[in-house]
Every structure is written in structure tokens, then in C-alpha cells.
Amino acid sequence: MIARCERPLEWGVLIDYWFGEAIAPDDASRNERVEEHLLCCGSCSQRLQDLVALGDGVRRLAREGAIAMVVTRSFLEWAAREGLRVREYRVQPGGRAACTIRPEDDLLVGRLQGRFSGASRLDVVWHLENGSEHRIDDLPFSPDADEVILAQKTSEMRMIGAETWTVRLIARDAGGERLVGEYTFAHSPHRL
């Protein structure tokens, strides 16, 4: 049993400490105080351990391609450093990619090229062959970037048969909505 802390460190303080964020001139001394506290306090160090375990879990799921998400070039650089095999399809607006996932692939990403300058928001809409639609609003993106990178859940992609999707990227700016591009992915399962 761990003794309860009388003055527990806030979760946000633990997060900033863990990620080494410097937000004020006195942060060095604040970090020292946090470290002193953690060395003396089993309860707060356990809470920091929970955060570390969360990070271990996120990294593990990311390595397994178990998270569908928007990623960035730095994420792909990390994946390369980790020795992960990334299958990627770079598609221009109006373009089409014949895609698959092979057994040795760890990650599968679509790199949707486009111009986002002036956009305040970016949405993506997936049109599936059966007529259904899947929309994700407010993607994280940089207006200065020239692509959005979508990582797929590899376990799901391995289960899918031959199917074609149309993906539309829609930007919102001062003038309303505009289509950034329409991208076609013709997926076929890998055959051994």
C-alpha cells in the first residue's frame, strides 16, 4: 500500500515534466522541485508511472498499426528509426492508387497531396463501394503542408477484400467549403 500524498502534483505538471516542456523562466527550478517531490512520494511517482505505462501502450499500438489516425512526417521518421516497414501510397488530387497490404507490412499510410493554404479546417469523407459514407471532421493539418497522411488500422485492412474507395478532402476557409482533391484507392488483398 502506498501512502497518500498530502499535496499531490497535478496531472498537468506531471505531463509537462515528463515531456520536458519549458514554459517559464523558472521551469528549471520547478523541475527540480518536481523531482524532489517524486523521489519522496510513492503516490505521485505511481501516477507518473501510469503516464509512462500509457506511453508504452501507445507506442506499442502505433508499432502494430493498431491506430487509425492522421500522422506526420516526423511519425514516419520515427517508424523508420524503429525499423518498421511502412507501405505508403502517395496520391495526387484526382489520382488513383492500386493498393494492398502485405504480411510483412507494419504500417499502411495514404499520403493525400494537396494545397491547404488559407484553410482553417480540413475534413475527409470516405465514400465506400456500398454507397456508405464515413466522415471525419477537423483533421489536424498545417496550412503550409502539401499533404495529409492517413494511417490505417492494419488488422482491418488485412481483412478487406477487393474494394475501391473514393476519398475527398474538403477545406473550409473564408469563402466556405472547397474540394482540395478526390483520391481513389483500389484495394486488393495480397495473395501469397
Next chain:
Amino acid sequence: MEPVAELVSDIELARQVAAGQSDAEAELYRRLAPRVRLYGLRHLRDPAAADDLVQDVLLTAFDSLRAGKVRDVEQFASFVLGTCRRVVASVRRTAERRRRLLERHRADLVPAESPQAAILDLARLTRCLSRLNERHRTVVVLSFCAERSAEEIGSELGLSAVNVRVQRHRALARLRQCMEGS
């Protein structure tokens, strides 16, 4: 030995260690080892190096305590922290050599997971991550995987560093709540 955390403080245990009580030493080691490991993970970002740090720091600290070299036993935690800092500085001086070795043998190494990752409910974590909005999910993954600072993440996502920090705080609070089932 029964857990004594609620009954005996770290300071009292340190006094008992200084007086040569081996039971107290085991209990104090049990308490301090995970805390020192966290310090190592935070500063070295390497589970194996953090494990080594625990051994190096606590061996030195307990030797000093037993030998009466810790002037103020009530400040034993500060003594341990000081030892952590010295050892980490020393590790960093040899980091380049270790980096070259890792480069050479990378293919032979299996990524180490902490024991906590093994017991984390990954299915639940997957569900909790899927419940985050896209921005939060991306910020969390970039923070943990790519180990990017708030400023670097912000430059990739067109956000200010302050905004990234706010989103990271919110995302991790939600993730924690979800993992705890609330």
C-alpha cells in the same frame, strides 16, 4: 514482510538502514527503485539505461548510508536525487559511445517494454484512443512516439506550442479517465 508504507516513513527507514537493519533496507529499496527508474526514463529515455541507473544509484546511496557518509539522513531523498543527477551526467558523457554501439547492433536488439506495458489493457487503450478526436489522437501519438516537443508538433500541425500543450493535457486527461473507466 508486510508493506509498511503507511506505518513507517522513508526517513525512518533511512535511519534504520543507517543503523544496519537489513529489513528496512529491503523496504526502502522497494520504494525508491521505481522512483529512480522513472527519473532515469525521464532523462535517458531508455528502459535498459534506466534499469542500470537504479542499480548504480541505489548501490551508491545505500553504501553511503550504511557507511555514515550521508550527513543528514532526513535528507536521504535529496542525496539519492543528487546521486541520480551525477550518474545521469556520467551516462550522458558516454552516450555517444553507446549510440555507436546501438547503431552497429540495432538489428540484433528487441525493443524493451516496461513491465507496466505488459499489464496495460491494450484493447481498452485502443478503444480509448479511438474515442479521442483526431487532433488529440495525433498529438498524443506524436508526443509519445516521435517524442516531439510541443513546438515541433505545433510546426507540423499548424498550431502554437501553447495550443499543443493544452490539447496534450486534455487528451491525456481523457485517456486516463477512459482507462480508469469513468
